[in-house]
Amino acid sequence: MDSSEDKLINELANEEYKFGFVTDVEADIAPKGLNEDIIRYISAKKEEPSWLLEFRLKAYRKWLTMKEPHWGHLDYPAIDYQNIIYYAAPKKKNLANLNDVDPELIKTFNKLGIPLEEQKKLSGVAVDAVFDSVSVKTTFQNTLSKHGVIFCSFSEAVRNYPELVKRYLSSVVPIGDNFFAALNSAVFSDGSFCYIPKGVRCPIELSTYFRINAANTGQFERTLIVADVGSYVSYMEGCTAPQRDENQLHAAIVEIVVMKDAEVKYSTVQNWYPGDKDGKGGIYNFVTKRGICKGNNAKLSWTQVETGSAKTWKYPGCILKGDNSVGEFYSVAVTNNYQQADTGTKMIHIGKNTKSTIISKGISCGHSDNSYRGLVHIGKQASDSRNYSQCDSLLFGDKCGAHTYPNVIAENNSSILEHEATTSKISEEQLFYCNQRGISTESAIGLIVNGYAKEVLSRLPMEFAVEARKLLSLSLEGSIG
C-alpha cells in the first residue's frame, strides 16, 4: 500500500461527525424503563383513543414473548430495555405557525440544513420534522390540502383521520413481525402520516426529518404512507443525532401501501451519529421498513444512502402482491471506523409478472463491517416474474470486512432470477491509469468511488442527491472532488 493511500485511510478514520451538537430545549421526559404504565403514560400524553392504547398494549405483550434477533453480522453489548427513556418531547406544543416554534428548535434545524421557513418558500418541499419523539412542524400544509393530500404528524392523523389510520396501521408490518417492530408498536411516539388520494400526483416532494436530541432516549417513530389508486408521491427521509458517548436506540417502522397503478418513491439519507473513531457511542438503527404493492401495476422504489449509525439492521422490503407490480431497491452503504451495517432488502413476489431490481453498493473503511443480506422469494403463483440483483462491495484497508448474504428461493418455472456479486478493492490498474493521466491518487479514488455509487445516487431526488453527495464526501473526505 503506498503512502497516499495510507494517508487517505487515516483521513477517513479521523473524519468527524458534523451534526453532533445538542440543543438545549425544554423537554417533557417520561421516566426510564418500560412497562404497561409507561405505555399508558405515552398514550395519555398524546391523548390517544382507546383502540390505539389497546394496540400498544397488545404489541407490548407480544414483545415480552419475543427474543432479540442476533442473526445479523453485528456485534453489540446487550441492550438494557429498562434503561431507556421511551418518551421525550419538546415542551411547547400545538403550533399554528412557525413563529410559535421554539427558536432553539428552529436554530437546530437551520444548523442541520433544514431551514423550515426557507425551505417552505424556496425549495417547494414539504417537511415534517420529528424532534426526539414528537413531530414539531409540518410545512406546506395549505398547498397539499388543495390537492387533497394528507401529510401530517402521526398524532394529528390519529386525531383527525382515525378511520384511515385504523385501516392501514400494521397492515404491512404486523405488530409481532419482529422484536423491534413489536417494541415500536408498543411505544411509538410520533411520526408522519401521508395519504395521497386517487389519481393525484403529489405536486411537491414530501420529506421527514428525524432528530434525536435528549440523552438516554430511544426514538421510535412510525411512518405510514398510503398511495391510493393511480397516485404518485416521492417521499424523503433524513436523520441526525447529537454526539454522545452512550449508545442510543432507534427502532422505527415505515409502512407503505401502494394501490393499483400508484407509485411511491421512498428515499432515505441516513446519517445518525455513528460513534467516535474508537467505536464509542452512536445510534443503534434497528428499523423495519416494508411496503406492499397491493394493486396491479403498482410500483415501489426504495433508495437509501446509509452513512451513519453505529449499528444498522435494516431491510426495506417490497411485497409484490398485485400483478405486474414493480419493486426496486437501490442502496449505498458506507461504513467507517467501528461501524457495523447489516442491510439489504426483501423482495416477495406473489403476483404474476412482477419485477424486482436490487442494486446494492457497499463501501467499507477502517475497522468496520458492511453486510448485504437479502431475500428474493418468487412464489408459486408469481409466474413470469423477474428479479435482477447486483451487490458489489468495495474495501478500503485491510481491517474492514465486506459480506454478502443473498437468499434466493424460486418456486415456479416461468420466472427468471439472477444474482451477482463482486468484492474487491480499487484495482491498481485503475489507479495507475488515472495517475498516468495526471490525476492524483486521492482524486482518482474519489472519481472511482463516485462512479461506483452513481447508479444509486442518480436515483435520488434532486434535493437529496446534493445532500447524499455531500455526505458521501464527508465520509470519504479528501477523495471526492
Added chain:
Amino acid sequence: MNSLEKSLINLADDLIKAEKNSSVKQKRMEALDCFAKQDFNYKSDNWLNAKIDVFLKRQYQTSIKEVSDIQAFSCEIDNIESNAAYLVNGNKLINNNKNLGLQLSNIVDVTETEASTFAAAAASEDDCLYSINTAAFTGGFFLNIPDNTVVELPLQLISVNNQQEDSFYNIRNLIKIGDNSQVKIIQCDDSVVDNYLFINNITEIFVGKNSHLDLYKMYNLSNSTAVVNSIFIEQKANSVVNTYNFELNAGLLRSKLVSKLIEQGAESYSFGIYLVDKQQYMSNLVDVEHLAPNCKSEQIFKGIVDDLARAVFNGKIVVHKDAQKTIASQVNRNILLSEKAKVNSKPYLEIYADDVKCSHGTTVGQLNEEALFYMQARGISVENARRLLLNAFIGEVIDKIHIEPIKVRMSDLVKKRLNGELSKCNNCIIRCSDAQLNDADDNCIE
C-alpha cells in the same frame, strides 16, 4: 428421545468400551456428550425443511453384523481401470489389492500415531449427525499415501450394503496424503438390496504440500436411501484439490464440502451437478475457508429440478484477515422444469481482507426460448431441442472430468436421466454410448 436415538447411543457406548485407541476413545466420548445436548429432530437452518424427519423416524438396526462375503457387486462404471476396495455394511473392509505403495486399512484398526489427525479437520462442527458419527462410527477407509508417491490408477473406495434389514450406518474415512503426491479417488455408497438405508458418512482429508487430489463422489441410489455425506479437506501449500459431485438419484441427499486452505498457494476447485425430480430432496453445502494468502478457489454447481423436487445450494466463501491476493468465485445455476419444483440458493461471501477478487453468481431460470425456437425452425422436435439444451447445460461440468470412463458413464447417465421415461429412448437424438443402458431398468423406485 426416539428409538433410533436410543439405539445409536447404546451403540456408541459399546464402541467406547471396546475402543483400544485412547485418543480416539477420548474423541468418541466427547462427541457422545455433545450429541446428548443436541436436538436430534434436526431443525437446522441449513436443511431448510428437509424431509429428514421422515427418514429419522424410521426403525433401523444399528448393531454391527458379521459379514460373510459381498454378493455379486459390480461397479456401475464400465471399463474403468482402477483398484477397488470395499467396506461392507459399514464395518468390514475388503481389500484384495497388493503392492499399491500405500496404506489402506479399516479405520477401526489404525494405531494411535496414525490416527493423530482424527477429527481434527471437522472438530468445530455443530451438527448432531456429525457428533454421532464421531461417537459411533463402525468402520471406514483409512488411507495413508506417503510423500513423493504417484498413484497411477484411480482408487475406488466403495461402501456396500447387503443387509436385508433397514440399516443406519455411521461411516468414517480418514485420508492422509503426504507431500508431492498424486492420487485420484472415486467414492461411492451403494446397496445390493432394496430397503431403507440411512448413510451418515464423514471423510476427513489432509493434503500435503504440492500434492494433487481428484475426488469423485457419485450418488445414484434408490429413493429409499438417505445419504448425509460430509467431506472436510485441509490443504497445505501449493496443493490442488478437484472435487466432483454427481447427484443423480437418492431419497434424500445432503452433500457437504468444507475446504480449508491453510497454507499459501493452495487451490480448490469443486464441480457439482444435481438432477432432482419426483419428490426428491438434494442439498449441497460448500464452505471454502481462505486462511492463507495467494490461494484460489472456484465452485461451479449446476442443477435441473423437476416435478415436486427441491434443491438447495448453500455456498459460503470466507476470506480471513491474512488471506490477501485471494481469488475466489462461486457459481450456482438452476433450471426449473415444473411448476412445483423449488430451488433455494444462498451463495454467501464473508470477506475480511482487502486485496481480493471474489465473486458469486446464482441464477434460476428456464431454457432459452430463442434457442428452442431456433432448433425447432431447423426441424428438431421440441423434446429433442430441450434434451440437447439440458445436456449442454450439464455438459459444462461433465467436461471437467479427467477420467475418461467416468466421463462417458456420467454423460450417459445424465442423458438417460434427462430422458426420464425409457420409452422415449427410441426417438431420442442423443446417442448413448452404452447400448445396455437403453434396456436397463430405471433406477428410480416409486
